[in-house]
Amino acid sequence: GAVVSQHPSWVICKSGTSVKIECRSLDFQATTMFWYRQFPKQSLMLMATSNEGSKATYEQGVEKDKFLINHASLTLSTLTVTSAHPEDSSFYICSAPIAGGQKTQYFGPGTRLLVL
Amino acid sequence: AQSVTQPDIHITVSEGASLELRCNYSYGATPYLFWYVQSPGQGLQLLLKYFSGDTLVQGIKGFEAEFKRSQSSFNLRKPSVHWSDAAEYFCAVGLSGNTGKLIFGQGTTLQVKP
Numbered sequence: 001g002a003v004v005s006q007h008p009s010w011v012i013c014k015s016g017t018s019v020k021i022e023c024r025s026l027d028f029q030a031t032t033m034f035w036y037r038q039f040p041k042q043s044l045m046l047m048a049t050s051n052e053g054s055k056a057t058y059e060q061g062v063e064k065d066k067f068l069i070n071h072a073s074l075t076l077s078t079l080t081v082t083s084a085h086p087e088d089s090s091f092y093i094c095s096a097p098i099a100g101g102q103k104t105q106y107f108g109p110g111t112r113l114l115v116l
Numbered sequence: 117a118q119s120v121t122q123p124d125i126h127i128t129v130s131e132g133a134s135l136e137l138r139c140n141y142s143y144g145a146t147p148y149l150f151w152y153v154q155s156p157g158q159g160l161q162l163l164l165k166y167f168s169g170d171t172l173v174q175g176i177k178g179f180e181a182e183f184k185r186s187q188s189s190f191n192l193r194k195p196s197v198h199w200s201d202a203a204e205y206f207c208a209v210g211l212s213g214n215t216g217k218l219i220f221g222q223g224t225t226l227q228v229k230p
Contacts, residue, residue, distance in 0.1 A: 006159075032216055043206065043220045044160075093159055097216045103148050103167060105210075105218060107160040 003027055004096050006108035013084055014116055021079045021111045023050075023094030029074035030096035034105065035067075038091040050077040050094075084115040118143045120209050122221035129197050130229045137192040137224050139207030148210030149190040150218070151181055155203045163205075166190065177201070202228045 003026040013019050023033055031052045036044040048069055049057040056069035066088075068080040077096075081088050091112050095105040119142045129135050141147055148167050152160040164175025171183040181192045190207060207221040 004159075034216065034218075043222050044218075046217060046219075049215075049217070095160075095218075103210055103216070104150075104162065104165060105216065106162070107152070109159040110157070112157070 004094065004106050004108040006092075006094055006111050008111060009109060010112040010114075012114045012116065015085055016083055019081045019084055019113060021081075021092055021094075021113075023077045023079070023096070023108050025075045025096045025106075028096075028098055030077075030098075031074060033071060033077040033094055033096045035069065035077075035079050036093045036095065038093060038110075040091075044093060047079075050079075052077075081113065084113070086115045089113055089115045118209060118211065118219050120207055120219050120221035122205075122207055122224050124224050125222065126225045126227070128227040128229060131199050132196050135192075135194045135197045135201070135226070137205050137207075137226070139190045139192065139221055140188050141190065141207075141209045142188065143209055143211075146185075149181075149183060150208040150210065151175065151179070151190070151192045152206045152208060153177075153203050154206065154223075160206065163192070197226075197228055199228045199230065202226055 005024045007022045033050040035047045038044045047062045050069045050071040052071045058064045071077045093110040095107045121140045123138050150165045151163040154160050163179050164173050166173050166183045174180050179194050205224045208218045211217050
């Protein structure tokens with residue numbers, strides 16, 4: 001099946017610093033990728049849609065200046081949490097659909113972010 | 117507004133017993149429906165999906181789900197649960213228009229007793 005990777009798998013940073021998370025589709029191309037956020041014991045909330053070669057589309061209530069998304073190639077999307085604060089601590093998961101159809105998403109393993 | 121409800125937050129079953137996890141959705145059009153499983157600290161793995169056609173769909177690991185339009189439900193079932201099935205299960209609705217966006221239910225934690 002399709003494989004999506006994320007790097008790093010976990011990161012600890014100081015408050016005020018920025019953190020970059022990478023999402024890669026390993027064996028297929030993805031013109032669109034999705035970023036989700038998951039708090040402990042809660043469901044996944046869609047943050048934004050990452051579009052290759054154009055601006056990301058953010059869901060209502062998500063600060064686009066806080067969560068910078070860049071989709072530089074057909075296999076890579078990055079999420080940068082800028083000026084991170086403890087409330088940004090969460091589990092961030094990306095997904096990508098198989099090229100040619102958006103119906104089925106394949107998810108990355110997630111990145112655990114802890115902001116001290 | 118579109119929504120997905122998983123009424124059971126936590127379910128405990130004995131190993132070897134049957135399992136049914138409930139999922140109800142609210143969506144105006146015919147939805148694309150998914151069940152995902154998440155092990156602790158891991159990403160999501162697709163168990164099965166329904167797009168159209170036969171309303172009983174088979175998935176991996178012996179799971180199946182039945183789409184019932186009249187009840188707006190897509191319940192997940194497994195005849196005999198294994199200890200390795202203990203995990204978090206998420207039902208999700210994919211919106212039409214081929215956007216790829218998913219709306220997730222709150223999740224059901226499955227605990228398996230030996």
